[in-house]
Each structure stands twice: as structure tokens, then as C-alpha cells.
Amino acid sequence: MKCSEFLQELTNYLDGVLDERTKAELEDHLAWCHNCYVVCDTTKKTIEIYRDSELYELPDDLRGRLRSAIMAKCQQRKKSSETL
Amino acid sequence: MGAIQPKVGEPVSDELALVQAAKGGDVSAFEELVKRYDRNVFRIAQHITQNREDAEDVVQDAFLKAYGNLEQFQGQSKFYTWLVRIAVNEALMKLRRRRPERMVSLDEDVKTEEDSLPREIADWSPNPEQMYNQAELKDILTRTIQGLPPSFRTVFVLRDVEGLSTEETAEALSLSIPAVKSRLLRARLQLRERLSRFFQRRESGDAQK
Numbered sequence: 001m002k003c004s005e006f007l008q009e010l011t012n013y014l015d016g017v018l019d020e021r022t023k024a025e026l027e028d029h030l031a032w033c034h035n036c037y038v039v040c041d042t043t044k045k046t047i048e049i050y051r052d053s054e055l056y057e058l059p060d061d062l063r064g065r066l067r068s069a070i071m072a073k074c075q076q077r078k079k080s081s082e083t084l
Numbered sequence: 085m086g087a088i089q090p091k092v093g094e095p096v097s098d099e100l101a102l103v104q105a106a107k108g109g110d111v112s113a114f115e116e117l118v119k120r121y122d123r124n125v126f127r128i129a130q131h132i133t134q135n136r137e138d139a140e141d142v143v144q145d146a147f148l149k150a151y152g153n154l155e156q157f158q159g160q161s162k163f164y165t166w167l168v169r170i171a172v173n174e175a176l177m178k179l180r181r182r183r184p185e186r187m188v189s190l191d192e193d194v195k196t197e198e199d200s201l202p203r204e205i206a207d208w209s210p211n212p213e214q215m216y217n218q219a220e221l222k223d224i225l226t227r228t229i230q231g232l233p234p235s236f237r238t239v240f241v242l243r244d245v246e247g248l249s250t251e252e253t254a255e256a257l258s259l260s261i262p263a264v265k266s267r268l269l270r271a272r273l274q275l276r277e278r279l280s281r282f283f284q285r286r287e288s289g290d291a292q293k
Contacts, residue, residue, distance in 0.1 A: 007202075011269040015250070016087030030085065035205045039276070040085055042208050045283075046276040047088055047244045049213060053225050055245075056130040056139070058123045066126075066140060067118055070147045074111050077152065 001029045006036045014044055099163050107154045114154075118147055121164055124246055125171045131241045132175035134230055135182065142178060146171035161255055165248065168256040172238065179234060202273060204280040212283035228278045232271055239264055240271035 006029050012018050013026050030037050058066075099120075105113035122143060129142035149170050150157075157166055209215055216224065229237050242253045243264070254264045 007273075008269075011265055011272065014088050014272075027085075035202075037085075038205050038207050039202050039273075042280065042283075043272050043276045044085065044088055045208060045212060046272060046279055049279070050225060050229070050240075050245055050275070051247075052213075053222065053245075055222060055225055055229075056127045058126040058143075062140070063122060063126075066143050067115070067122065070118055070144055070151075071111065071115055073144075073148055074114060074151050078109060078111055 001025050003029075003033060003036055006030075006033070007039070010040060010043060013040070014047065100159055103154065103157060103159070103163050106151070114151055117163065117167075121167055122147070124164070125167065128168065128171055128238075128241055128246065129175045129178075131229065131245075132172065132234060132238055133178045133182070135178070138175070138178040138182070142171055142174045145174045149174070162252070165252045165256050168242065168246075168248070168252075169258075172242075172256060176234070202277060204277050204284075206280060206284045208280070208283040209285045212279075215283065224279070224282050228275060231278065232274060236267050236271040236274065239267040240275065243268050244272070 006026060009018065009022065009026055013023065018026070030040060099117070102113045102116050106117065125146055126139055126143050129146075130136065130139035133139055133142065146167065150167050153170075157163065213221060229240070232240070238257065239253060239259075242248045242256060243250065248256065250261055250264050250268075253259075253268075254261045257264070259267075
């Protein structure tokens with residue numbers, strides 16, 4: 001397996017959706033190719049860092065205001081559809 | 085090394101019952117759905133629009149649109165996937181309005197210089213998150229993902245941050261599965277490349293930063 005072929009399968013490998021044979025070929029490549037090992041490892045870390053990063057958390061006060069606004073409009077629509 | 089562990093979502097078994105109740109006029113059932121997904125919609129909207137006010141508008145508009153169109157929801161997909169589809173469209177409209185000079189489309193299959201093989205292959209520090217304080221880390225992550233084209237960062241956020249499956253992401257974005265996979269691979273590699281400069285293992289004795 002060449003490094004470019006490894007890269008093509010990287011996303012499937014990290015997502016755990018490869019068949020056993022392809023997975024074994026990839027892991028064989030990883031065992032001797034340090035560069036691909038590093039790329040694979042740091043890509044995995046990239047995903048985990050973003051997944052755990054809590055970027056753009058919705059603050060509680062804003063959350064409350066948004067929900068009140070949404071629900072008020074839903075109630076309004078419900079009333080107007082009932083009176084039709 | 086093995087696969088990344090999927091993010092465990094909340095059970096959705098009662099979701100259809102909530103949708104049915106909301107369709108029948110039970111507003112509190114719809115409120116339950118809002119509570120369940122408002123944080124996700126806000127995060128997705130902010131990633132796409134990169135603007136806090138726009139993201140707030142998207143949260144309101146997406147839920148109101150979902151409420152107004154509940155009858156259209158047939159239950160073939162998860163409610164959340166359907167809602168994300170609405171939210172992504174609202175967010176893209178906001179983005180286009182703010183940047184009329186640039187066509188923003190999820191169909192764009194951007195070829196960039198970074199698409200070639202990885203150049204930065206230095207290993208990272210064992211605990212890269214601990215190299216910076218929380219505010220610095222958030223700043224690095226925000227600026228890095230903001231540099232991706234909208235079509236790449238949207239796929240990355242839905243798949244890797246929100247934990248949607250490839251199929252759900254394809255459905256939410258009206259993209260084919262190969263298109264989702266190709267964008268995801270490139271988004272992941274580009275983010276990795278850009279983060280490498282912040283997270284590279286430093287020789288012992290080097291000062292931090």
C-alpha cells in the first residue's frame with residue numbers, strides 16, 4: 001500500500017467502517033510508515049479536540065430568551081390557526 | 085490506533101411521540117424538542133455564519149419553520165436530521181446575505197493548495213490541549229476552523245462535532261455520500277495541518293510558545 005492510498009482510506013479507517021482485510025492492510029502500512037502513523041494519529045487528535053472543545057456553547061440566559069421568543073410565536077400561531 | 089469513539093447521543097425513541105403530540109397542537113411537546121436541540125442548532129449556525137447575531141436568528145427561524153412545517157415531516161428521517169437541514173439552509177442564507185460578493189454553496193468542491201499530501205508531519209505533544217489555557221485553545225480552534233471553506237466546515241461540524249452519521253449528513257446537506265466523505269477527509273486533513281503549528285511537540289527546555 002502506498003501512502004496516497006492510505007490517505008484515501010484514512011476517513012473510513014478513523015470512522016471504523018472498513019472491512020477486516022482493508023483494515024489489516026492499513027494497519028500493516030501504519031506499522032512501518034512513521035509519517036502516515038503521525039498523520040493518522042494527529043488527525044484523530046484533531047477530531048477529538050474539536051469534538052470535546054465546547055466551542056459556541058449557548059449561554060443559559062440567551063438560551064432562555066430564545067426559547068421564550070420561539071414558544072411565544074408558536075402559541076400565537078396555534079391561537080390564530082384555532083380561530084380560523 | 086483504531087477508530088474514533090462515536091459521540092453517544094440521547095435516546096430518540098420518544099422523539100416521534102413528541103413530534104406527533106406537537107402536530108396535534110401540544111405546544112409543550114414542541115418545547116421539549118426545542119430544549120433537546122437548541123444548543124446543537126446554535127452551534128451549527130454559529131460555525132456556518134461565524135456571527136453570533138445571525139446564529140441567534142437562525143435558532144429562532146429554524147425552530148419556527150420546523151413548527152410551521154411539522155405536517156411535512158413524515159418521519160422517514162430523524163426529526164433532528166430534518167431540523168438540521170432547515171437550520172443549515174437558514175444559516176447559508178444569512179451567510180450569503182452578509183457576503184453577497186462571494187457565492188456560498190455547499191456544492192462547491194473547492195480545490196485548495198492544501199489538498200495535496202500532508203506537509204507538516206511532525207508529531208504532536210502528547211496532550212496538545214494542555215499546551216494552552218482554555219481561552220487560548222478556544223481561540224486557536226475557532227480561528228482554525230473559520231479558515232475552512234463553508235462547505236468543508238459544515239460537513240466537519242455535522243459529522244465530527246455533532247456526531248451525525250455520513251448518511252444523515254448527506255441527507256441534511258443534500259449531498260451524495262461520496263461527496264460527504266471527500267469533503268470530510270479534506271476538512272480533517274486541512275484542520276490537522278493547520279493545528280500542527282500550534283500543537284507540535286517541542287524540544288524539552290523550549291519555552292512555552
